[in-house]
Amino acid sequence: MSPDPALVMRNLSVEYDGRAALRSVDLTVSQGEVLALLGPSGAGKSTALHVVAGFHAPATGEIYINGELVASPSYLEVPNRRDVAVVFQNYALWPHMSALDTVAYPVRRRGLSRSSAQAEAMEILDRLNIAHLAHRRPSELSGGEQQRVGLARALARRASLYLFDEPTAHLDSHLRVVFLEEMVSRLRASGAAALYSTHDAEEALGLADRVALLHDGRVVQVGTPQQVYDEPADAWVARLTGPASVISSPAGPGHVLVRPDWAYLGGPLEGRLLKVWFRGPHSDHLVESRFGTLLLREPGPPAHRAGQRVSWGLRRSWPVGGGEDQAETEDQISSSFAGPE
Amino acid sequence: MRRAPSTVVVQRGVFTIVISLVVVLVAFPIARLAQTVWAETDGDLSWILGSAGLVTAVRNTLLLAAVVTVVAVPSGALLALALRRADVPGRGFFRVAVLLPILVPDFVLAYSWTQAYGPAGFTDSMTGLGWDGVRGPVGVAVVVAVNAVPLAYLVTAVGLASRAEPDLERAARVSGAGAWTALRTVTVPLLRPALAAAGVLVFVLTLGTFAIPQVMGAPAGFTTVTTRIYANLSLGGDSASFVEAVTLALLLVVLAGSVVVPADALLGPRLRVRRQAVAEGSVTASAGRAPGRWIAAGLGCYLLATVGLPLLALVAAAVTRAVGLPPAPSNWTTDNFREVMTARTFEALTRSLWLAVTAASLLTLLGACVAVLERRRSGRPLSSMVTLTLVLPGSTLAVALLISYGRWLANTLAIILLAYLAKLWAFAHRPVSGALDRLPPDEVQAARASGASALTAVRTVALRPLLPALMAAWFICFLTALHEVTMSSLLYGPGSETLAVVVLNSQELGGIGPTAALSVLLTLLLAVPAALFWVLLRVVRVPETDPSPEVVPHVA
Numbered sequence: 001m002s003p004d005p006a007l008v009m010r011n012l013s014v015e016y017d018g019r020a021a022l023r024s025v026d027l028t029v030s031q032g033e034v035l036a037l038l039g040p041s042g043a044g045k046s047t048a049l050h051v052v053a054g055f056h057a058p059a060t061g062e063i064y065i066n067g068e069l070v071a072s073p074s075y076l077e078v079p080n081r082r083d084v085a086v087v088f089q090n091y092a093l094w095p096h097m098s099a100l101d102t103v104a105y106p107v108r109r110r111g112l113s114r115s116s117a118q119a120e121a122m123e124i125l126d127r128l129n130i131a132h133l134a135h136r137r138p139s140e141l142s143g144g145e146q147q148r149v150g151l152a153r154a155l156a157r158r159a160s161l162y163l164f165d166e167p168t169a170h171l172d173s174h175l176r177v178v179f180l181e182e183m184v185s186r187l188r189a190s191g192a193a194a195l196y197s198t199h200d201a202e203e204a205l206g207l208a209d210r211v212a213l214l215h216d217g218r219v220v221q222v223g224t225p226q227q228v229y230d231e232p233a234d235a236w237v238a239r240l241t242g243p244a245s246v247i248s249s250p251a252g253p254g255h256v257l258v259r260p261d262w263a264y265l266g267g268p269l270e271g272r273l274l275k276v277w278f279r280g281p282h283s284d285h286l287v288e289s290r291f292g293t294l295l296l297r298e299p300g301p302p303a304h305r306a307g308q309r310v311s312w313g314l315r316r317s318w319p320v321g322g323g324e325d326q327a328e329t330e331d332q333i334s335s336s337f338a339g340p341e
Numbered sequence: 342m343r344r345a346p347s348t349v350v351v352q353r354g355v356f357t358i359v360i361s362l363v364v365v366l367v368a369f370p371i372a373r374l375a376q377t378v379w380a381e382t383d384g385d386l387s388w389i390l391g392s393a394g395l396v397t398a399v400r401n402t403l404l405l406a407a408v409v410t411v412v413a414v415p416s417g418a419l420l421a422l423a424l425r426r427a428d429v430p431g432r433g434f435f436r437v438a439v440l441l442p443i444l445v446p447d448f449v450l451a452y453s454w455t456q457a458y459g460p461a462g463f464t465d466s467m468t469g470l471g472w473d474g475v476r477g478p479v480g481v482a483v484v485v486a487v488n489a490v491p492l493a494y495l496v497t498a499v500g501l502a503s504r505a506e507p508d509l510e511r512a513a514r515v516s517g518a519g520a521w522t523a524l525r526t527v528t529v530p531l532l533r534p535a536l537a538a539a540g541v542l543v544f545v546l547t548l549g550t551f552a553i554p555q556v557m558g559a560p561a562g563f564t565t566v567t568t569r570i571y572a573n574l575s576l577g578g579d580s581a582s583f584v585e586a587v588t589l590a591l592l593l594v595v596l597a598g599s600v601v602v603p604a605d606a607l608l609g610p611r612l613r614v615r616r617q618a619v620a621e622g623s624v625t626a627s628a629g630r631a632p633g634r635w636i637a638a639g640l641g642c643y644l645l646a647t648v649g650l651p652l653l654a655l656v657a658a659a660v661t662r663a664v665g666l667p668p669a670p671s672n673w674t675t676d677n678f679r680e681v682m683t684a685r686t687f688e689a690l691t692r693s694l695w696l697a698v699t700a701a702s703l704l705t706l707l708g709a710c711v712a713v714l715e716r717r718r719s720g721r722p723l724s725s726m727v728t729l730t731l732v733l734p735g736s737t738l739a740v741a742l743l744i745s746y747g748r749w750l751a752n753t754l755a756i757i758l759l760a761y762l763a764k765l766w767a768f769a770h771r772p773v774s775g776a777l778d779r780l781p782p783d784e785v786q787a788a789r790a791s792g793a794s795a796l797t798a799v800r801t802v803a804l805r806p807l808l809p810a811l812m813a814a815w816f817i818c819f820l821t822a823l824h825e826v827t828m829s830s831l832l833y834g835p836g837s838e839t840l841a842v843v844v845l846n847s848q849e850l851g852g853i854g855p856t857a858a859l860s861v862l863l864t865l866l867l868a869v870p871a872a873l874f875w876v877l878l879r880v881v882r883v884p885e886t887d888p889s890p891e892v893v894p895h896v897a
Binding site for chain 2: 054055078084085088094095106153
């Protein structure tokens with residue numbers, strides 16, 4: 001394994017039609033590491049993957065894969081000579097090829113004969129438990145099956161860096177879980193590094209070693225899933241990584257961020273219950289107080305009704321800069337609860 | 342689904358009118374043509390093989406169609422591939438410019454070529470390089486191919502946009518394939534149905550092409566089926582040449598049909614668009630701009646040689662005092678234009694405009710009707726029939742209409758109008774049908790659910806997005822009708838010549854200067870509305886839903 005990081009993006013900027021899509025991005029993916037790129041659509045996630053894969057050229061900055069320069073404003077390595085494999089959001093399966101031919105394709109490009117390429121492809125399909133689909137074309141496969149073939153094709157490339165471009169975006173939620181499990185276990189087994197783009201915080205926090213948050217082409221924060229969830233760089237990151245309320249600090253000046261599970265009912269502070277939602281395993285409470293409105297989560301069914309006065313307290317909180325979120329409305333809290341879009 | 346009675350009545354009414362028009366314009370005349378051939382020859386067609394001239398014409402036609410297909414389809418495909426690359430400077434310009442050969446009337450293009458490259462032509466007088474063969478089979482093949490390349494380009498470009506998404510090729514590149522391997526293993530296989538369709542279309546349209554062989558081939562004794570029909574009907578007045586003309590007309594449609602029908606059955610299902618053309622653009626970035634610049638330079642040379650220089654030569658011939666003089670300012674004159682600005686020319690011009698406007702307006706309506714009707718199961722055979730008129734050779738249609746309605750309508754504008762309606766119906770149908778395909782059905786449903794009647798829903802919600810397509814249909818029919826000569830030259834009589842016929846006759850009989858002047862006038866007559874249309878289309882273009890920036894990489 002190369003002693004260099006699997007991927008280094010240094011001061012990387014990318015433009016489309018004169019519009020900046022990535023601005024001075026610095027990111028490193030270590031060998032064997034899974035880095036999730038988390039951001040809303042339009043943040044530049046796909047752009048980042050495209051420029052690493054070699055589909056687009058950077059305006060400034062450099063990209064190194066395993067220590068080897070692959071892109072700079074004056075040098076551009078073609079995609080087929082980069083040590084990367086891509087799993088596409090829309091699967092990008094070739095409609096005129098069977099699953100077997102598709103998976104054999106990268107093997108053939110490594111110079112193997114047709115028969116040995118097919119043998120290796122069959123082995124990969126078998127490992128992913130889709131050997132029975134070998135002779136089907138994409139039109140005869142379901143979305144989940146198509147994405148598995150796409151994963152198989154990427155694995156057949158035997159790259160040291162895998163790029164996942166929102167691979168689960170078009171999958172139903174139950175298929176999503178299955179696919180992610182499969183993907184992560186294969187990835188870990190191969191020892192390869194991965195850059196995984198998604199707009200789903202749960203997905204990013206659940207599978208990545210580290211998470212990079214992208215906002216408008218800029219990296220806002222990089223850290224372990226725990227770090228970006230517990231210690232978000234700002235209110236924007238906080239909302240993107242999960243439900244959060246910003247209130248003025250009960251303990252002093254400034255504002256604090258509160259995750260729903262950091263607050264509890266029955267504490268020293270006074271408030272009034274605006275709304276209650278029963279969510280199955282837990283209940284969510286929207287509490288109005290003189291520090292602001294916050295969302296609070298308690299296990300089990302709700303014990304109070306909307307309109308009642310309640311007491312509440314904080315287990316922990318995280319200070320955030322800027323007071324622009326002071327006048328946060330109930331709508332914003334509810335929508336941030338529904339998860340980032 | 343059961344519908345309210347009033348809707349059913351309206352639908353049935355429109356359906357009946359449209360189906361009767363198809364019968365009157367196409368089905369009955371073709372049947373009448375077949376019946377006439379049968380009656381005139383008592384079913385004995387063996388004499389065809391005995392007529393050396395006829396056999397030669399058929400052989401020439403088939404050979405021409407084959408050569409043109411082999412040349413034009415790969416050229417069109419290359420153009421489509423080249424113009425998809427984002428790094429070609431002036432790509433927007435070239436995308437329009439490569440369509441010029443179909444905008445210039447084919448007989449003007451042919452005549453321009455003879456003026457540009459022929460003996461005593463432009464290159465001859467400037468550099469001493471004249472091409473004797475420009476009038477003859479090779480010249481005909483080259484210009485027909487030049488004329489067919491834009492069509493092949495359009496068909497493959499649509500195929501590229503709808504089937505070969507950039508991601509499919511990117512997947513190949515990132516799987517380790519080089520640019521050529523990706524082209525060979527992914528792009529071309531994906532394009533195969535589009536290439537085959539382009540081949541069929543070019544082949545069949547070349548079978549029916551008339552003006553170019555007439556202008557460039559006939560003087561050198563190179564005859565095709567269409568030019569022989571023309572010669573038989575316009576020059577020979579005896580019954581033998583009439584029988585030969587109707588037989589050839591029937592033969593032509595049989596030849597076309599024997600290619601199109603199996604091809605349609607084979608290709609049709611594979612060509613139905615599976616997904617919208619979602620994205621286009623470069624598959625991968627390339628360092629430096631050199632390859633793009635080279636492509637642009639090549640495209641520029643190609644356009645200059647095929648259209649630019651010939652049109653320049655045409656203009657030079659139109660403004661030069663006498664044939665053979667170098668086109669220098671000292672030899673410039675407006676005499677040629679003054680000579681052709683006669684009352685007869687103006688009458689022909691008025692007739693042409695009237696015909697084109699009437700035909701375009703009726704055709705847009707008819708095309709829209711078929712596009713709407715084909716959405717119902719019962720309307721589908723109708724749309725297939727209308728689409729088939731696209732490949733129905735104009736000569737066949739003209740002869741068939743002449744036999745069927747000539748008794749009452751011969752030498753009138755009415756029969757020419759009928760011919761335009763029959764021949765161009767598909768031209769009006771395709772754009773509207775395509776736009777309807779792209780119209781999300783739930784938008785009209787949403788209007789209905791918001792309380793709009795069917796008519797109001799269409800007017801308020803569907804009409805605006807359909808407007809560019811309706812305009813495109815109108816203008817395509819208008820422009821095509823303006824420079825139509827294949828049918829007009831067979832159907833016109835004293836007092837019903839169109840301007841295009843006047844130009845064609847002048848090319849055959851008249852002097853070079855006046856003919857060139859007329860050709861320039863006709864081309865301008867087409868260029869002005871075309872430019873106007875271009876501007877209008879930009880104005881009415883439906884604003885696309887703003888693509889979210891995350892989508893932009895695919896579009897860029």
